Every structure is written in C-alpha cells, then in structure tokens.
Amino acid sequence: MNQDKEYIKIDHVGRVFQTAQGKVSAIEDVNVKIKEGEFFSIVGPSGCGKTTLLRILAGLEKATTGSININLRDRSKPLTSVVFQEQSIFPWLTVLDNVAYGLKMRNVPRKEREAVAAYYIDMIGLTKFAKSYPCQLSGGMKQRVSVARAFANDPAILLMDEPFGALDEQNRIILQQELLDIWCRMKKTTIFITHSIDEALCVSDRIMIMTAHPGTVKEIVDIDLKRPRDISKIRTSLRYNELFQQIWHSLSEEVLKVKRRELKNEKNG
Numbered sequence: 292m293n294q295d296k297e298y299i300k301i302d303h304v305g306r307v308f309q310t311a312q313g314k315v316s317a318i319e320d321v322n323v324k325i326k327e328g329e330f331f332s333i334v335g336p337s338g339c340g341k342t343t344l345l346r347i348l349a350g351l352e353k354a355t356t357g358s359i360n361i362n363l364r365d366r367s368k369p370l371t372s373v374v375f376q377e378q379s380i381f382p383w384l385t386v387l388d389n390v391a392y393g394l395k396m397r398n399v400p401r402k403e404r405e406a407v408a409a410y411y412i413d414m415i416g417l418t419k420f421a422k423s424y425p426c427q428l429s430g431g432m433k434q435r436v437s438v439a440r441a442f443a444n445d446p447a448i449l450l451m452d453e454p455f456g457a458l459d460e461q462n463r464i465i466l467q468q469e470l471l472d473i474w475c476r477m478k479k480t481t482i483f484i485t486h487s488i489d490e491a492l493c494v495s496d497r498i499m500i501m502t503a504h505p506g507t508v509k510e511i512v513d514i515d516l517k518r519p520r521d522i523s524k525i526r527t528s529l530r531y532n533e534l535f536q537q538i539w540h541s542l543s544e545e546v547l548k549v550k551r552r553e554l555k556n557e558k559n560g
C-alpha cells in the first residue's frame with residue numbers, strides 16, 4: 292500500500308446518454324485523484340450521476356469524454372468488484388460457494404478458495420451458515436455475503452453502490468461496523484456511494500460532494516476522525532458534528548437546486 296501515491300486518476304470524465312427525449316448529460320468534467328488504500332465516499336443529490344460514475348469505474352459503462360487511469364501494480368488481481376444495493380448473490384449456491392465464486396472463476400484450487408472464503412465468512416460472523424443457501428438467510432445476512440464475496444475476490448478496487456441502503460437501521464449499523472473492521476484489516480481501495488452523510492462520515496477517509504444534475508465535483512472533504520472507529524461512539528465527537536454540518540451545508544444547496552427545478556417543471560408541465 293502506498294497512501295501518498297496517486298492510484299486512480301479520473302480525468303475530465305463525462306457521460307451523455309441518448310434517450311427518446313434527447314441527450315441527457317449524467318456527469319460532466321469529473322476530475323478526482325484517489326490514493327491507494329483510501330476509503331473514498333461519494334454523496335450527492337438523487338440523479339446527480341453517482342451510479343453512472345461507479346459504473347464507468349467498473350467498466351460497465353463507457354465515458355463519453357475524458358479518461359480513467361489506474362496505476363495497477365499487481366495485474367493478477369481482478370480490477371474491481373462491485374457490491375450493489377440489491378442482493379446479488381446466487382440463490383443456487385451455498386454461502387461458501389457464493390463467497391468463493393470469484394476465486395473459482397480465476398481457477399484458484401478448491402482447497403485454497405474455500406480457505407479464503409471461510410476466512411471472510413468468519414469475519415462477517417456467518418461461519419454457522421457456510422453451507423446454507425441464500426433463501427435460508429435474512430436480508431442483512433445476504434448483504435454480508437455480498438460484502439464477504441467482494442473482499443474474497445481480492446480486487447484492486449472495491450466499488451460499493453449504497454450497499455446497505457435496503458437494510459433496516461439495526462442491520463445497517465452492524466454491517467457498517469463490520470465493513471469498517473474488515474476494511475481496517477485489508478485497507479482495500481474502496482469507492483463507496485451513499486445517501487447518508489452519517490454513514491459516509493463513519494467509514495471514509497474523504498467524502499466527495501457532487502453537484503446537482505449534471506453531476507460534477509463540488510467539494511472533497513478530508514475526514515480526519517481517528518481510526519479505528521467505533522460507530523457507536525463516533526457520533527458523539529465534536530469533530531463528527533462539525534464535519535456533518537459542513538457536508539450538509541454543501542449538499543443541501545444541491546438538494547435544494549433539484550427541488551426548485553422539480554417545482555418549476557411541475558408549474559410548467
């Protein structure tokens with residue numbers, strides 16, 4: 292890990308979609324450099340292009356303009372693994388086989404991949420359920436399996452798109468802490484989309500605030516809260532509250548822009 296070295300360089304990236312109503316510019320001129328081993332979160336109003344940017348990073352979408360450069364040293368690893376909001380584990384595979392799936396695809400021998408999978412299943416507290424199928428698990432447990440699978444796959448970059456967005460608050464807090472703990476051990480470069488300033492503050496090294504549609508970088512805030520972090524205590528710190536206010540002030544301006552536009556469209560429509 293080299294915390295100082297520029298690792299991902301997103302350079303003047305834009306994406307325009309062609310729709311039946313004409314062209315939609317989802318993101319415009321996004322410029323950001325992310326360090327290796329960094330936990331980098333993205334917040335922004337709905338529709339500002341967060342998912343589009345993540346999909347471009349995952350290679351699921353092409354940028355219309357600009358480029359992304361990743362300073363990869365170990366080319367044997369997969370470039371990215373993505374954890375989405377909706378559960379994306381295979382219902383016909385056990386927990387163990389789901390977590391080991393990426394390794395199997397890379398022809399890692401069975402014993403080795405099962406040992407790696409068992410290690411991450413233990414980290415997320417599901418050892419007893421290793422032989423269970425997804426239909427036997429709760430929503431929170433399934434999402435834990437997705438997180439374990441992403442880490443077991445050992446990608447260069449972990450991409451997470453509102454991974455806990457569909458969970459109830461209790462499960463969300465538990466999974467946030469588990470993610471923090473795994474991340475602290477592995478220091479995997481992570482790009483994390485969330486609608487929650489609180490969630491972003493708990494887990495991130497830096498938080499990027501995007502402007503209202505079409506999204507671009509409004510501000511990037513350093514989160515200088517000490518690690519390791521305990522989610523149950525972090526909210527009581529003065530610094531947490533200062534950072535929350537700073538981010539909400541910046542983000543709320545963008546959210547209000549969206550609301551004003553919607554009102555105008557309603558009046559005109």
Ligand SMILES: Nc1ncnc2c1ncn2[C@@H]1O[C@H](COP(=O)(O)OP(=O)(O)OP(=O)(O)O)[C@@H](O)[C@H]1O
Pocket residue numbers: 308309310315316317335336337338339340341342343344504
């Ligand atoms: N495949 C597509 N075709 C046409 N338009 C698209 C497509 N994907 C995204 N868009 C448009 O691009 C803009 C950004 O969408 P995107 O889903 O990236 O935003 P977001 O910030 O992730 O939204 P949310 O927070 O609501 O999930 C929106 O106006 C959306 O309608």
